[in-house]
Amino acid sequence: MTGWIFERTRNRPIRSGLWIAVAIATVLTAWNERDRFAPAFAAEYLSHKDIVYRQTETRSPAFDVYFPGKFTSRSNRPAIVAFHGGCWTGGDKHEHAGWFLPFVARGFVLIGVNYRVASAVEPSWPDSLADARAAIRRIRSNAREFGIDPERIVAVGTDTGGWLAELLAVDPDGDDPGGNPPVSARVSAAVAFSAPSDLLRLAEASRGAVRSIGLALGGSVDRSARQAREASPARKVTRTASPLLLIHGSDDALVPADQSMRLKRAYASAGVLCRVEIVPGGRHGFGPIVNGRDFFPVMLEFFDRVWNDKNPLAEMIDPIVIDRVCGLSSFDCSRLFGNESIRAGSVVFSLRDRGPRLNMNVFERGSGASASFSGGFIIG
Numbered sequence: 001m002t003g004w005i006f007e008r009t010r011n012r013p014i015r016s017g018l019w020i021a022v023a024i025a026t027v028l029t030a031w032n033e034r035d036r037f038a039p040a041f042a043a044e045y046l047s048h049k050d051i052v053y054r055q056t057e058t059r060s061p062a063f064d065v066y067f068p069g070k071f072t073s074r075s076n077r078p079a080i081v082a083f084h085g086g087c088w089t090g091g092d093k094h095e096h097a098g099w100f101l102p103f104v105a106r107g108f109v110l111i112g113v114n115y116r117v118a119s120a121v122e123p124s125w126p127d128s129l130a131d132a133r134a135a136i137r138r139i140r141s142n143a144r145e146f147g148i149d150p151e152r153i154v155a156v157g158t159d160t161g162g163w164l165a166e167l168l169a170v171d172p173d174g175d176d177p178g179g180n181p182p183v184s185a186r187v188s189a190a191v192a193f194s195a196p197s198d199l200l201r202l203a204e205a206s207r208g209a210v211r212s213i214g215l216a217l218g219g220s221v222d223r224s225a226r227q228a229r230e231a232s233p234a235r236k237v238t239r240t241a242s243p244l245l246l247i248h249g250s251d252d253a254l255v256p257a258d259q260s261m262r263l264k265r266a267y268a269s270a271g272v273l274c275r276v277e278i279v280p281g282g283r284h285g286f287g288p289i290v291n292g293r294d295f296f297p298v299m300l301e302f303f304d305r306v307w308n309d310k311n312p313l314a315e316m317i318d319p320i321v322i323d324r325v326c327g328l329s330s331f332d333c334s335r336l337f338g339n340e341s342i343r344a345g346s347v348v349f350s351l352r353d354r355g356p357r358l359n360m361n362v363f364e365r366g367s368g369a370s371a372s373f374s375g376g377f378i379i380g
Contacts, residue, residue, distance in 0.1 A: 011016045047071040053138035066110040072243035078152035079109045085159025088216040099287035123218030133185035153189040162195025166233035169242040189306045191245045197234040237266040243273040243306045249282020
């Protein structure tokens with residue numbers, strides 16, 4: 001989302017030179033990280049290419065399937081369905097699927113999906129979500145053909161691809177104009193990197209976001225407020241939502257980490273499993289490996305917990321104490337936790353009342369400042 005800039009202090013305009021530097025750095029980071037897996041990505045794992053999953057008069061969105069080893073339709077493997085980023089206006093299925101290729105070496109089927117993006121003359125909402133739902137329905141209805149376990153389909157994405165993964169987690173139901181069989185578009189879990197979750201709040205935080213969201217919705221945010229609410233995962237969470245893992249950089253200048261925290265709090269209110277990982281110094285546009293941190297084990301552990309534990313939260317130790325907040329600034333702490341008294345330093349996260357609903361308290365030792373959420377947990 002190189003068109004989005006979040007002014008973090010005093011709402012002063014960002015100079016054009018800094019804007020360009022941030023945009024270039026974001027793009028280069030994304031491409032360099034993707035290219036780490038490009039040779040293997042292009043070589044041996046592609047088993048199905050350009051599978052059209054929704055036919056319209058003007059478009060034929062498709063996906064590619066990458067299978068571990070020699071392809072066989074008799075396998076029953078979990079699937080990672082990857083949605084690319086691109087600020088609602090660009091991107092392609094080849095760009096970010098490579099980031100998740102290491103899952104193939106771990107026995108997963110990887111599927112890279114194209115979907116509707118916006119232009120100056122054609123919005124993408126709600127067709128982008130309809131595309132995502134249609135893709136999941138096609139994958140599930142043809143699970144045997146692709147060697148996939150239909151009950152272990154996970155949506156992942158970065159940027160607006162993560163936004164689609166979030167929407168599939170909270171709002172999978174809806175008409176499928178693509179002619180796919182009437183099967184569910186629900187995913188068993190979702191993972192979103194640096195993703196927006198509340199378009200109205202994001203538009204308030206960034207002038208750059210106003211134009212991007214307007215292109216997606218087909219009108220200004222003010223005039224399209226109803227559509228912006230409908231397109232905001234944080235405003236659609238219910239108890240039936242799928243478990244969610246959110247990974248966000250503390251220094252994301254394009255989509256602030258508050259977007260993931262808003263979705264986390266909505267999940268907490270609904271009592272549904274949602275884990276948030278804040279990456280110290282992380283900016284926008286990263287994939288599963290960032291700043292020396294490998295998130296593949298984190299994702300694998302999360303999937304295992306979702307698929308194999310009847311009560312994923314019951315085994316959490318009570319209490320969990322973390323004596324720092326990932327090196328975040330006091331400004332970050334007050335922004336993320338919605339409490340100006342919460343400062344960087346000796347902040348304690350504690351979980352109480354084991355079970356499917358947990359009470360989480362955040363407080364600073366010696367100050368009495370605190371903030372509370374119900375359900376879920378945060379790992380710093």
